[in-house]
Amino acid sequence: MTELLWYITAALAIGSGLGVVMLRMPLYSALSLVLHLFTMAAMFAFLDAHFLATTQIIVYAGAIMVLVIFVIMLLSLEGTEKRPSIFLIGIAGAAAFGLLYMMAPAIRRTFPMTGGSLQGDVGTIGKSLYTDYIFSFEIASLLIMVAIVGAVVLAKRIKKNAT
Amino acid sequence: MPLSNYILLSAVMFSIGAVGVMLRRNTIVVFMCIEIMLNAVNLSFVTFSKLHNDISGQVGVFFVMVVAAAEAAVGLAIMISVFRSILSVETTDSSELKL
Amino acid sequence: MIWFILIVKVLIVFQIALGLASVCVWVERKGSALIQDRIGANRAGAFFYTDNIFLKPVFIVVRLLGVLGVINTLLCDAVKALFKEDFVPKGTSNFIHSLAPFMGVFPVFLAFSLIPFAPDFVIAGITIRPQVASLNAGVLFIFAMASMAVYGATIAGWCGNNKFSLLGGLRSAAQMISYELALGISLVAMVVLYGTLDLYDMVVAQTKLVGGFLPAWGVFTQPVAFIIFFVAGMAETKRAPFDLPESESELVAGYFTEYSGMKFLLFWLGEFAEIALLAALMVLMFFGGWDIPYVTLPATWVGALIGHLVFMGKITFFCVLQIVIRWTLPRFRYDQLMHLGWKILLPLSMANLIVTAVLKLAF
Numbered sequence: 001m002t003e004l005l006w007y008i009t010a011a012l013a014i015g016s017g018l019g020v021v022m023l024r025m026p027l028y029s030a031l032s033l034v035l036h037l038f039t040m041a042a043m044f045a046f047l048d049a050h051f052l053a054t055t056q057i058i059v060y061a062g063a064i065m066v067l068v069i070f071v072i073m074l075l076s077l078e079g080t081e082k083r084p085s086i087f088l089i090g091i092a093g094a095a096a097f098g099l100l101y102m103m104a105p106a107i108r109r110t111f112p113m114t115g116g117s118l119q120g121d122v123g124t125i126g127k128s129l130y131t132d133y134i135f136s137f138e139i140a141s142l143l144i145m146v147a148i149v150g151a152v153v154l155a156k157r158i159k160k161n162a163t
Numbered sequence: 164m165p166l167s168n169y170i171l172l173s174a175v176m177f178s179i180g181a182v183g184v185m186l187r188r189n190t191i192v193v194f195m196c197i198e199i200m201l202n203a204v205n206l207s208f209v210t211f212s213k214l215h216n217d218i219s220g221q222v223g224v225f226f227v228m229v230v231a232a233a234e235a236a237v238g239l240a241i242m243i244s245v246f247r248s249i250l251s252v253e254t255t256d257s258s259e260l261k262l
Numbered sequence: 263m264i265w266f267i268l269i270v271k272v273l274i275v276f277q278i279a280l281g282l283a284s285v286c287v288w289v290e291r292k293g294s295a296l297i298q299d300r301i302g303a304n305r306a307g308a309f310f311y312t313d314n315i316f317l318k319p320v321f322i323v324v325r326l327l328g329v330l331g332v333i334n335t336l337l338c339d340a341v342k343a344l345f346k347e348d349f350v351p352k353g354t355s356n357f358i359h360s361l362a363p364f365m366g367v368f369p370v371f372l373a374f375s376l377i378p379f380a381p382d383f384v385i386a387g388i389t390i391r392p393q394v395a396s397l398n399a400g401v402l403f404i405f406a407m408a409s410m411a412v413y414g415a416t417i418a419g420w421c422g423n424n425k426f427s428l429l430g431g432l433r434s435a436a437q438m439i440s441y442e443l444a445l446g447i448s449l450v451a452m453v454v455l456y457g458t459l460d461l462y463d464m465v466v467a468q469t470k471l472v473g474g475f476l477p478a479w480g481v482f483t484q485p486v487a488f489i490i491f492f493v494a495g496m497a498e499t500k501r502a503p504f505d506l507p508e509s510e511s512e513l514v515a516g517y518f519t520e521y522s523g524m525k526f527l528l529f530w531l532g533e534f535a536e537i538a539l540l541a542a543l544m545v546l547m548f549f550g551g552w553d554i555p556y557v558t559l560p561a562t563w564v565g566a567l568i569g570h571l572v573f574m575g576k577i578t579f580f581c582v583l584q585i586v587i588r589w590t591l592p593r594f595r596y597d598q599l600m601h602l603g604w605k606i607l608l609p610l611s612m613a614n615l616i617v618t619a620v621l622k623l624a625f
Binding site for chain 1: 164165166167168169170171172174175176178179180181182183185186187188189191192194195196198199202205206209210212213214215216217218219221222224225226228229230231232233234235236237239240241242243244246247252
């Protein structure tokens, strides 16, 4: 039962990923990406990483994609770009498929087992984040502050004064 | 569920994202394909963390999400700023240095 | 057996969610009429009469319900919405127009799956917990669903293909993401206080007595967090006094301008279910859930039933409170709304969190 659910989720993930790449209008790509982020959160939940699954929905699907959709709506983007030639699509698709075809048996040989019993709940991640990785945590908060200031400065409209 | 399935899925998603970055010309769609690639890498981080029973993989994913959020904010601000000058978000329209 | 229990739980929870939403719709119509000193809906079904002696009691009940406006709100409005023409404005896609009500409604019902409705009880040797999904990251999931609720309004606003709708949608999205922060941080303060993320364990932690006589309810131990949660929750559900996105031009309905019929009813139902969800969360985290102070309930199905009724009573009180607040207070201006969200509620919730964490470490 879990296996079937996993295959359905994986198919949805690949389908929505292809949707992002192939759909014409940017708004449809954004909604397809939201679905993809949900399926990735489900994958994290399959791997018992519950905190990361909910954080993925809160941060990625709930905040970053809202921002992208805002920008698409404010700029009123339509899907007017030219479709890339079928030749380029063929080359890219064939190269990707060929590489994956060669890699797949090697991957399957290296990871046959089902892994350990790690439960990624909030307490475990919190302990590790505040003891081993405290420096990175503080730097991350500094990075976010720099990003906020940068985004406000870049998106500000510069009024040209008469004087 | 053998863990190799997760790694294969991550590889497939990464290649879909890479193909998208190379082929699409709308800057926002390119940004979204970059997010697909980041998600694929997050999935493989979490898989390895489950394999080795080490929580550091998941902490790594946390930091990747933080950086992706910061990058999204700044990247979209740049796109808005460029849109004000050239009124288009296609990558081919901003290929000259003169604005 | 486990599947059977799960299916029964899902059906019961869905029934409760829809039932609470319908009751809220009725209370809104009749309650608003009472507050505004008018009568409200009382015509449909109020004049049914029969000569058949066996059907007389039934018809007395139908007449009573008609006079109270129940038949009008619950039956007539639903039938009207089902039969209305469902048109999609020209120039937008059909798919997204149909997707928007779905995205407005599904986070709310998904969040209802995390609410425990009664204490644990034992039947035939099996302990049943009346909660559809007990995740160990419980409260975080509710916060994730609050983040997803932004999409319904934003996409509905875009779909209208006119500037009023778009502005309404974007304003509502900006309001919701601003108040989500204060909501989340006050939730974190509650998590620090109770030491757990699971909603059931939070209620269990409130059944103790603090100071010997006061029940350890969240509202007594964290009054600031309660006020912030209540205000931010009302802003999240876009209810007055924060309902600028809905009634923004006072004539055109903001982001639901181009919706009619069943899709509009879906949005409306989602909004009232969100009111019920907010009431349920407040009761669970701040008012002890199903706990009656100074009384311990037995762990049988009788105790669970009593607890459930107490819980429903408290939720109904908060639903009615939100509806009364909506019809009493005037609406905020947009800059006042943003000022409240970012400059007052957010620093206050962070200060509350720091004080809670310090006090928890000290004692």
